[in-house]
Amino acid sequence: MARKLNKDFYSLETITMAEQLIGKRLVHRLPDGTRLSGRIVETEAYIGLEDPCCHSFSGRPTPRTAVMFGSSGFSYIYFIYGFYFCMNVVAGNEGVPEAVLIRALEPVEGVDLMRAPRPLAPTHQLANGPGKLCQALRLGREQNALDLTNNSHLWIEEDVDQTDVVLIEGPRIGLSIQHDAAHWPLRFGWRGNPSLSPPKFPQEP
């Protein structure tokens, strides 16, 4: 089994972490031991108090956002639009409430189980969006606020050689607020990967 990312990794500056997470493997080990995993191909950075689009922007923890104010390397999974969950990795030290949203995965292990919610979809469309990847890996409330460096069911591990990853960047997706921050280039992807979420990055064909 590949090496789990440790506290050194999760101590990276938030934007750097968003870039370096591309090409790593997100693993959810089910209670029966089955591994559901995918290669991270797309992320977005949310940079706390500087970022009006970030859930923690107010500077005060709420029941939902409390994890972000704690130490880095924890999961932050929240419920949205009455249907979906989104998974983030907490970045920033204690009191620095930043996070990286995982936006898309290339399915690797447990693909049959990942297909259950969408029997007709091709593999590269099973986890190509933040809500879809949580369905595919069966992530929800129970997986919120787990320590990814030290948990036997949810973690991120080494996968491909970082030199194989070709990064592309663009503005973040789905933000409705009227502010420059909505256009900041904090979305990162693996250029050309078929499992990227729509919409396309600006510099793609």
Next chain:
DNA sequence: ATTTAGATCCTCT
């Protein structure tokens, strides 16, 4: 290709 509507419920003001 682009737009719209609907599902649906938690969170915070």
Next chain:
DNA sequence: GAGGATCTAAATG
């Protein structure tokens, strides 16, 4: 009470 870091299907040009 409003709105949201989404997704799908259906309608339209």
